[in-house]
Amino acid sequence: MPKITENQVLLKMMKIGICGSDIHVFHGKHPFVTYPLTQGHEVSAEVAAVGSNVKKFRVGQKVTVRPQIVCGECYPCTHGSYNLCEKLKVIGFQATGTASRYFAAEQENVIALPDEMSFDEGALIEPLAVAVHAIKKARDITGKKVVVLGAGPIGNLVAQTAKGMGAEKVMITDIADWRLKKARECGIDICINTAENNLGDAILANFGPDKADVIYDCAGTNTSMGQAIKYARKGSTIILIAVFAGPATVDLATLNDHELDLGTSMMYLEEDYLDAVKLAQAKKVSLLPLISKNFPFTEYQKAYEFIEESKEKCMKVLIDVQR
Ligand SMILES: [Zn+2]
Ligand SMILES: [Zn+2]
The missing domain is CATH 3.40.50.720 (NAD(P)-binding Rossmann-like Domain)
Structure with missing residues (x-):
């Protein structure tokens, strides 16, 4: 169980989506990243605890994570384009990913999801934010x-x-x-x-x-x-x-x-996440038809192999972290 600081939120991870970049890492073909590494960057979770400075989130709330760790000091960061931070670390690539039962996230990376949104849909907000930014x-x-x-x-x-x-x-x-x-x-x-x-x-x-x-x-x-x-x-x-x-x-x-x-177009900003949540909530996009299969946490590698075998007949595969 990770310990949280006063500005962190403890997340009980629910679903993790697998994307093409994860598979590149799996095959040792990612240009910047190799194992050993904890993956997981398309996520939905439930707030399990909040640090003493965290006012925006409450225990039991549904959330997702914007997986960008930025320096806040470089030119892009000080000019509103922190998605292009010169020292950008992406959670699940250059920083420890969310593929664990519990994960400690900085509160600035946590994004609220509506109560009525399923965890499956919540895990697709990250790729939807990619689309919104584009x-x-x-x-x-x-x-x-x-x-x-x-x-x-x-x-x-x-x-x-x-x-x-x-x-x-x-x-x-x-x-x-x-x-x-x-x-x-x-x-x-x-x-x-x-x-x-x-x-x-x-x-x-x-x-x-x-x-x-x-x-x-x-x-x-x-x-x-x-x-x-x-x-x-x-x-x-x-x-x-x-x-x-x-x-x-x-x-x-x-x-x-x-x-x-x-x-x-590369990644997203927080406002793209907020717009992605709104689009999904207003049913202006449908996310559920994109989910091909769920695998339990213990079958992470099988999920990767399934994606390999079913290439053209597979959209999104999710890991059910608590199963
Ligand atoms: Zn991805
Ligand atoms: Zn920066």
Whole structure:
């Protein structure tokens, strides 16, 4: 049982979501992090105790954790972009993760969840906050036509968030029908398999000659970024969210000639978490269809193996920490 300081909250961990970066660590392929390490950064929990300075939270309350430890002193930190802290440590990567029955969190990292939200949904607020941050990077999404390349968990949530925050039309693409079916289940109307359909034709057919205002690359391959640049309207915006495996080979001449705005999005701020909670609470996004399976805490490795075996037929796997 961890001891808490006066500014910490003791959390009884309930659910932990597993994401692609966790699996990279598992295989020794993460660029910055290796075992031994305690993982776990997509979480829901119940407050078990609070330090003497903690007024915002009460015992028994449902919460999640924003897994960023920042210095508070560098340029990004002092200019409102602490997600880009020069000394950023992410809980579950460069700092001890939450994969334990109890976890001591600094109160500034704890985010309240509504009582009616399930712990399963609560564990998906972290990836939803990734999507919220990415949508805000395109400035005001209201009334925009949006294409999301890649229908994995992040692509799915970006598409749902675009719609939830007021986009006029949202198209999502993938080469796996199963993922597109999931997107449809989550309310995305235009789901295109780009192994069978030309993306440029699909954009024209669904959005008309003005094409898309914003294209999100949630696949992170030369193919996806190449398509984004090729089929974007002149002067439109492309935002990269996925992590490229290495240096990219893409058509920068066209990017420049068409004056495309290429932006990026990395993690989130506290306000993105708060907006993510609001979106989920207002049912503007649906999180439960994304959960493929729960595993008990003692079968952590089996959960990783399950994800490996069921690659294209699996969205989010959760660890049920108290089971
Ligand atoms: Zn993650
Ligand atoms: Zn900093």
